[in-house]
Amino acid sequence: MTSPAKISLRNVHKAFGPKQVLQGVDxxxxxxxxxxxxxxxxxxxSVTLKCVLGLLNPDQGSITVDGVEMTDASQAERDAMLAKTGVLFQGAALFDSLSVWQNVAFGLIEGRGMKPRDARDVAIARLADVGLGPEIANMSPASLSGGMQKRVGLARAIATEPEILFFDEPTTGIDPIMGDIINDLIVKCTRELGASAMTITHDMASARKIADRVAMLYQGKIIWDGPVSEIDQSDNPYLKQFVAGDIEGPLELDLKHL
Structure with missing residues (x-):
């Protein structure tokens, strides 16, 4: 790469008992x-994402953010990394006990000590960024549709104007039209912030829209890594099977729960 990586993983391994999940991720x-x-x-x-966020500790390997090694980072270093990140969780993960605007403003109030009145103004502005009006600010998250909850989750992720954004299966659980809206909003917000973004997804339509580059993870390793524009020209049989959604091919499918 021509410039130092914002996030870098080298030879990352993670096992749970005898099950080897990550086996040298670069x-x-x-x-x-x-x-x-x-x-x-x-x-x-998900294990890869959790290792980067520090929710799991890898058994082996290096993870750096802005050149700082995170696998043995101090609490202060970990807090500094988290302070410049925003996360959109798979199920939005909104706090039921807080109103919509309090969810969006959570990082501003709890993380940065902003006064609630000022934080509410920021939250209203971020809700507008994701196409939601001020009339929902005092509503409970439980009263919102799945798509609206996702948008509130995105508003919360960008509220602190982070340098790094993580998206965990951003279109799971919502219909294709709302999924496309979420994808468009992710592209818009990421570009406006100039943020680095890492998304985990099994949704190829989402990956094609929101990513500059795609990396395919299989059996604990990255087996293909390239620009989105090269996906359809790749002769990698694993990638071709996954993109096509074919049952037949080299991928060993886990059918135990079907």
């Missing part, structure tokens, strides 16, 4: 770049 995300990690269920996408 991946870079450049400043301002959007990278999607694709792969089937159980391939380790």
């Amino acid at each position: 991946l870079d995300v450049a400043p301002g770049e959007s990278v999607a990690i694709i792969g089937g269920s159980g391939t380790g996408k």
Whole structure:
């Protein structure tokens, strides 16, 4: 890469008992770049994301953010990394006990000590950024549709104007039209912030729209990594099977729960 990576993973391993989930993941995300990690269920996408966020500790390997090694980071270093990140969780993960605007403003109030009145104004502005009006600010998250909850989650992720954004299966659980709206909003917000983004998804339509680059994870390793524009020209049989959604091919499908 021509510039130092914003996020860099080298030889990352993670096991749960005898199950080896990550077996040497190597991946870079450049400043301002959007990278999607694709792969089937159980391939380790979520584990990779949790290792970067510090929710899991890798058994082996290096993870750096802005050149700082995170696998043995101090609490202060970890807090500094988290302070410049925003996360859109798979199920939005909104706090039921807080109103919509309080959810959006959570990082501003709890993380930055902003006065609630000022934070509410910021929250209203961020809700507008994702196409939601001020009339929902005092509503409970439980009263919103799944798509609206996703948008509130996105508003919360961008409220602190982070340098890094993480998206965990951003279109799961919503219909294709709302999924496309969420994808468009992710592109808009990421570009306006100039943020680096890491997305994990099994949704190829989402990956094609929001990512500059795609990395495919299979059996604990990145087996293909390239620009979105090269996906359909690739002769990698694993990628071709995944993109086509074919049952037949080299991918070993986990059919235990079907």
